Amino acid sequence: MPYAPKEIEPKWQQRWAEARVAEVDVTAPGEKLYMLNMFPYPSGDLHVGHGRNYILGDALYRYFRMQGRAALNPMGWDAFGLPAENAAIKRGTHPREWTLANISRMKAQFLRWGILYDWSKEIASCEPEYYRWNQWLFLQLYKRGLAYRGMAPVNWCPSDQTVLANEQVVDGRCERCGTEVVQRELEQWFLKITDYADRLDAGLDRLVHWPEKVKLMQRNWIGKSVGVDVDFFVPSLGRPIRIFTTRPDTIYGATFMVLAPEHPDVPALLEGAAGREEIEQWIAAVTNQTALERQEAGKEGRFTGKVAINPFTNEEIPILLGNFVLMQYGTGAIMAVPAHDERDFEFAKALGLPVRVVVKAAGQRTPDASELTGAYTAKDESAVIVNSPLIDGLTPPRAIEKIIGEIERRGIGKGIVRYRLRDWLISRQRYWGTPIPILYCDRCGIVPVPEEQLPVELPLDVPFTGREGNPLAKHEAFVRAKCPRCGGPARRETDTMDTFVDSSWYFCRFVSAHDDEKIFDSDIVNRWLPVDQYIGGIEHAILHLLYARFVTRAFYDMGMVDFEEPFTRLFNQGPITKEGFRDPSDNMAWVPLGEVEMRDGEPVRKGSGVKLVSEVGKMSKSRFNVVPPDELIEKYGADTERVYTLFIAPPEKEAAWSDEGVVGAYRFLVRVWNMGEQIAAAPKAAGAAPSALLRKLHQTIDAVTRRIERFEFNTAISALMELSNALGEALGERAPGLREVYETLLQLLHPFAPHITEEMWSRLGHEEMILLSRWPVADRAMMQEEVVTIVVQVNGKLRGHVEVPHPPEEERVLAAVRQNEKVQQWVAGKEVVRTVYVPGKLVNVVVR
């Protein structure tokens, strides 16, 4: 019977489901292992790029199971979010219907891939049973002052009609739709993640099993910088303006001060200033620019006509306004040291401001300010401070220490650690999300919804008319409420929460998925968490992972969990790309290379003459170059997709999908199948397998085991292909003892190709599933060769081989080399300087 994945795959998928093989009793004692794939947004159909993530996790899960470990592998749905609402507006469905339909489609797809999840713990963040705990979490944070309502300049996406978190703005554009984000001054809800900046930064050091890249991105995002606040007295105001600097060692070189145009002291400084009107117009213009425009404009500034006193030189230095100084960072004011800061230098050149050198390279003469073509910014031991009476001759690190001490002694400032990280803005002016459990009472002000009134349910009877703001705000019955404090009329908050709140703690919920008394059971969570192995895309390096780390620490501080880091090991799989072309007239149309012809050097769609646009992109729905897994499974089966996906490249790397490449994986499985048929049909022959094959077998067991542990799935599979090739040869030679070898091959292959291996395992007479069999253990002794072939080099060049019995003892090897004629021929007539022996590998004879 030929290999027919279409018949065997559904059969085994059903058997695994019926046997509930993946269900874990979290209250049972024993060693725990919690692995987790990031739960998906149910956007619709899955493509092979998704597949990589989940297939990888499933292979690992099956391997752990076969190792006999009680692995928990749950799955759920990040089910709130904008696309559902947009689909509702576009197609007239309800976001909930759209989302639930997608969930069931995607669940069916997981099943078709043969992926095993513990569905008894399934969660969907759009259900009140889940989001009520979002609301509960919010109230706890509110109680502790970690959730607050504040007026702040926020990022507004005009297309999505909502505010965004800083983390959701990429290059000044909305991460989701690419629209340029504008700044608006709005009153919104924030979570005080900045309170945790220091702990989030310090904690990264302990995450030894996280990719360095992710840690670095988080470190940069948190942006810790150690510096000092210093007051510069301003005579015209009769009080000082405070600046922040990380280089107080250069303070003698501060020849002017620059304020952000939005700085609160600006109006007072402009009192009676010459050209005040022009300056105010300029401020207005700069303020209206996006961050991007502001940067592209180059360095611009205006003189205020006022001065400040440099507290160390006692000189009067001019105060300017500059478009490059950000109000959001530090104090919104800087001391400018043009000689030793690139930006200050540029600004000074543009406006003709004085430059003073106060740092020089150690052992070199001090350059004249006029010689400088750029700023000299060295701040390590290679530099020396000059022209600075108090700290002359010191290296920058020593000078910084001394000058901060002096600033603090004089009471004009203090050392301070600042962070780039800003508070997490969670308000969204959208419908499909968790309602923020807050009431506004005319008499009592902001009143949190009492916990016993949770959940504040999201009403479903809401019309979706399009872009006229949040439909929730128009739902009278929802908005109108009674104040729980005074009983008077109150208005309900109609903003919903950022969906990243949902995903900031969902990993805790899986082990208490159906608890309707509390957010989770601390005992169970403390037993099962942190997650031992977390798998997901690098795109969450900052957003989700940072928020999850923050919320976990908040739980920790509330005494709810006894760990601060939610994910012990993190693995980021790379994206899958596919080469092809895009039809510019129809964004939905991705044209595979096979349907493209070149005409006059331009890609054109075959038969139509439509010019195409080159596109090699990350495979994601929004880029429209998607390989649908359904077709693939229809043609080759899920096992082929699984094997190919894992074989294509190292899993952390970007991988280019190739339709031809899939065939190789398929052929491999066909060969495995045909060998199984042959072995099942043959009578059980007595005798052991050839020793070379047994050696290969045990080497393969060893290699596959090691490689799975190291996420080297591509080479694990290639090792299995080698074993299969060797087994094929032995079969051709009608060698005995091949059944055992084949069965072990099936076990090793199971995590990658579960269906075909279950089928063949059962055909060979096993009653129990291969999934429940025990992972083979390599016999070290069997891995050794009886005869070891040693490579012999003379002066590093290959000059022959010698064979010695195992173990290859040095004396025996060297004796064999001395007797080897070929090698002696190269040594003859020369003096042997040295003999290098690398045990078990080679001998190098050095001659002169």
Next chain:
RNA sequence: GCGAAAGUGGCGGAACUGGCAGACGCGCUGGACUUAGGAUCCAGUGGCCUUGCGCCGUGCGGGUUCGAGUCCCGCCUUUCGCACCA
């Protein structure tokens, strides 16, 4: 600009601590079986030539070493991340 990672056949990629470069797979070439092959099987496949126990070959240029894809120094290129953060 700053930071990180990576450069190996026609392609995806192997090579553990320096030790036979190119495993495994795709593609390609030839053959077998075929009415047919885009199925299957077999053989070959880094380059060069004088076809040998040959020479060259892991982005470029140096270095260390008996020996370098691997280590060191200097370039070049690509990808990713950050980007006026004082």
